[in-house]
Amino acid sequence: MSKVAVLGAGSWGTALAMVLCDNGHDVRLWTHNKEQKHVMEVERKNQKYLPDIALPASLAIYNDLSQAIKEVEAIVMVVPTKAIRELCLKLNDVLTNKVVIIHGSKGIEPNSHYRISEMIKEELDPVFYDNVVALSGPSHAEEVSVKHPTTVTAASEDEQSAVYTQDLFINPYFRVYTSQDIIGVELGGALKNIIALGAGISDGLGYGDNAKAALITRGLTEISRMATKKGANPLTFIGLSGVGDLIVTCTSVHSRNWRAGNMLGKGLPLQEVLDNMGMTVEGIRTTEAVYQLAQEEKIEMPITTGIHDVIYERRTPKEVVDALMTRTKTTEVDDISS
Numbered sequence: 001m002s003k004v005a006v007l008g009a010g011s012w013g014t015a016l017a018m019v020l021c022d023n024g025h026d027v028r029l030w031t032h033n034k035e036q037k038h039v040m041e042v043e044r045k046n047q048k049y050l051p052d053i054a055l056p057a058s059l060a061i062y063n064d065l066s067q068a069i070k071e072v073e074a075i076v077m078v079v080p081t082k083a084i085r086e087l088c089l090k091l092n093d094v095l096t097n098k099v100v101i102i103h104g105s106k107g108i109e110p111n112s113h114y115r116i117s118e119m120i121k122e123e124l125d126p127v128f129y130d131n132v133v134a135l136s137g138p139s140h141a142e143e144v145s146v147k148h149p150t151t152v153t154a155a156s157e158d159e160q161s162a163v164y165t166q167d168l169f170i171n172p173y174f175r176v177y178t179s180q181d182i183i184g185v186e187l188g189g190a191l192k193n194i195i196a197l198g199a200g201i202s203d204g205l206g207y208g209d210n211a212k213a214a215l216i217t218r219g220l221t222e223i224s225r226m227a228t229k230k231g232a233n234p235l236t237f238i239g240l241s242g243v244g245d246l247i248v249t250c251t252s253v254h255s256r257n258w259r260a261g262n263m264l265g266k267g268l269p270l271q272e273v274l275d276n277m278g279m280t281v282e283g284i285r286t287t288e289a290v291y292q293l294a295q296e297e298k299i300e301m302p303i304t305t306g307i308h309d310v311i312y313e314r315r316t317p318k319e320v321v322d323a324l325m326t327r328t329k330t331t332e333v334d335d336i337s338s
C-alpha cells in the first residue's frame with residue numbers, strides 16, 4: 001500500500017483517486033476550493049464534476065496542500081494545463097521529501113509551447129523529484145468512475161518510474177501499459193483535443209461519419225507530423241495515446257472538446273460555448289499553442305490551422321471545411337525520407 005496525493009478534484013482527478021482507492025492505497029484528494037472540500041466530505045460526492053458517483057469511504061479530501069502531501073511517496077497532478085505552474089510553485093513551499101511526480105493533464109502551453117512535464121521541470125524544485133511520468137490514453141472519467149474497462153499508458157524517460165506508476169494504478173478494469181516515449185505520449189494526449197474540437201464542429205454542421213473518419217485520420221497525420229519533428233517515436237501514434245485517445249475524444253459524448261466543437265459547429269459564439277461547458281476544454285488553448293508552433297517551425301497542419309481560424313479569427317466552420325476540401329491536391333502519405 002502506498003500513500004498518494006491526487007491534486008485537482010475535477011472529474012479526472014476524482015476518477016483517478018477512485019482507482020487508487022480501489023487498489024487499496026492511502027489516497028488524499030486535494031481541491032483548491034474550500035467550499036468544494038466541505039461539500040464533498042458531507043455528501044461523499046463530487047457534485048460539480050461527477051454528480052452520480054459515490055466516493056469511496058476511504059478517500060480523504062483535503063484543502064490544505066501541506067497536509068494533503070504530508071509523507072506521500074507519489075503525487076498525481078490533475079489540474080488544467082493553465083494551473084500546472086502555479087501548482088508546482090505551491091508544492092515548492094510545502095514539500096519536504098522526494099516524491100514520484102505523475103500527471104494526468106493533457107495540454108500544451110501557448111507561447112512557450114511546453115508539454116506538461118516540461119512545465120513541471122521548469123517550476124518544481126529538482127530536490128523533490130527525479131522523474132516525471134505522464135499517464136495518458138483513451139479514458140473518460142465518467143466511464144472509469146463506474147469501472148468500465150479502460151487502458152492507458154504510463155510514460156517516462158525513466159523506465160522504473162513508468163513501471164512504478166503502472167503498479168500503482170493497474171487493476172482488472174484499469175489496464176496500464178508503460179512507455180519511455182513521454183514526448184509522444186504527451187503530444188498525442190494534448191493534440192487530439194484540437195482534432196476533437198474539429199470532430200464536434202463537423203457533427204454540429206450536420207456532416208456525417210465520412211467527414212469524421214477523415215478528420216480522425218488526417219488529424220492523426222498532422223499530430224504524428226508535428227510530434228515526430230519534436231522527437232516522438234512514430235509508433236506511439238498507433239497506440240493508446242495516439243489513435244486510441246483520438247478515437248475516444250472524437251466520438252464520445254463525454255468529451256468536453258467534442259461537445260465544445262459541436263456547439264461551435266451549430267453557430268454558438270465561443271464565449272457562450274465556454275460558459276455553457278463550465279469544465280476544462282483544453283483544446284482551445286492547445287490550438288493556439290500548436291498553431292504558433294506550426295507557424296514557427298513551418299509544419300503543415302491544415303486542420304489545426306482551420307480550427308485556429310474558427311476560434312481565433314472568427315472564420316465560419318463552413319468556410320473552413322470548404323477550404324480544407326479544396327486545398328491543393330496531394331499524396332496521402334508523407335515522404336519521411338526527406
Ligand SMILES: NC(=O)C1=CN([C@@H]2O[C@H](COP(=O)(O)OP(=O)(O)OC[C@H]3O[C@@H](n4cnc5c(N)ncnc54)[C@H](OP(=O)(O)O)[C@@H]3O)[C@@H](O)[C@H]2O)C=CC1
Nearest residue numbers: 009010011012013032033079083104105106140141279280
Ligand atoms: N475528464 C476526463 O475524462 C479527462 C481529463 N483529462 C485531463 O485532466 C486535466 C483536468 O481535467 P478535468 O478533471 O476533466 O477538468 P475539470 O474541468 O473536470 O476540473 C478541473 C479541476 O481543476 C481545478 N482547478 C482549476 N484551476 C486550478 C488551480 N489553479 N489550482 C488547483 N486546481 C484548479 C478545478 O477547480 P474549480 O472547480 O474550483 O474550478 C477543478 O476541480 C485536463 O488537462 C484534462 O485534459 C485527461 C483524461 C481524462
Ligand SMILES: O=C(CO)COP(=O)(O)O
Nearest residue numbers: 137138139140255256257
Ligand atoms: O482526454 C480525454 C479522454 O481520454 C478527455 O477528453 P475531453 O477533455 O475532451 O473530455
